[in-house]
Amino acid sequence: MAKSNQLTKEEKKLLRQMYWRSFTLYAAVTPAKQGASGVSYSMQPFLNTFYDDKESKRQAMKRQMGYFNTNIAFLPFLLGVTASMEKENAQRENFNEESISAVKASLMGPLAGIGDSLFWGVLRVIAASIALTLANAGNILAPIVFLLFFNVPVQFIRWYGGKIGYTLGNQYVSDLYESGMINVLTRAASIVGLVMVGAMTSDMVEFTLDWNMVVDGETVLESQEMLDQIFVGLIPLAVTLFCFWLLKKKGVSVNWLIVGVIVASILCAAAGIA
Structure with a gap:
């Protein structure tokens, strides 16, 4: 895996912008798109840098406005992977653009499940139990302890997750393209995405x-x-x-x-x- 010190100064700047922008994921939620507008806003610095002509940028922005819903802690990692694929698409003439949306759709479901279980189901409960013990003892620092105990690990994962996703994507997406496995990945990711949509239909549509x-x-x-x-x-x-x-x-x-x-x-x- 490529290390973060191999990133250029411009890429580090883009990753910092993505990190801060990613807090807006669910700022404007719609039933049809969920956090798509937040994803598009977070990805905008990369798209402005990678694409020179307006039509390519427009298509990239359109891709980033697809339905999106995942755990906020793993969002920068997924955005980093997506950004690396957008970079590859901008540099390679025959890159399979469908792979970008397919990979993003296939990862957001599993990452949401892992993130919700880990952070909401485990970390939040542990943080709350520690804070409640302090609160019962009359310690006024209880709410601060809760916020720190929960948010410090989450923000640590968010900060480094974006870098890992971007560097990981830079290396392996390029290798997959060179070996011709990118089409296989796209097909597999599409199947996983359809399975997730099917599960969502069974779980969310009631009659x-x-x-x-x-x-x-x-x-x-x-x-x-x-x-x-x-x-x-x-x-x-x-x-x-x-x-x-x-x-x-x-x-x-x-x-x-x-x-x-x-x-x-x-x-x-x-x-x-x-």
Whole structure:
């Protein structure tokens, strides 16, 4: 792995800008993009440096506005990897641009799971237990101890994670490109990304059918139970695929899809369907 002292002065400056800008990840969250605007803002110094012509920069900015959601502690590492790939794309004429979004999408899910478990599930609990012990003893430093115990490790990982991600990406992305394995990586990353999207669909899209078959006042067939026997999550999957079809094939905007889903949900609830 390349060491941080091998970075140029300009690259170190860009990494510092990325670190401070990355605090804005969830400053402007939307249901369709989550932290995409924060990612785009954090990556802007790199894009301004790597791309000279407006069209290439525009395409890069568009790539960085894709859906993004991960743990804030590992964000700089992922941004560093992404920046190294953008640099490679700017320098190589036939670089596979799809690999940038694919790798980013495939990493954000696992890093979110690890980060949430490690920092929110473990470190925060330990910090809170220490602070509560001090608070019960009447120590006024309890909240300060909690903030320091939690934030110092997080910021340490954030600061060095960006450098590691960038230097790691610089070396291995170049090697993958030279060996022709970049296409294999892109394919694998795309598959992982699709798996993550599928998991998110199953976990986040909910629809319970309450429209049952009733005979003489007695329920003889529960529709939701019957559907679950055929395919668990069949209706949420169908709704998701229908929205995707409207978005990609019919050009319906995300805002209209959100409004449509809200209206349909209200109508289904009012009619007793779901």
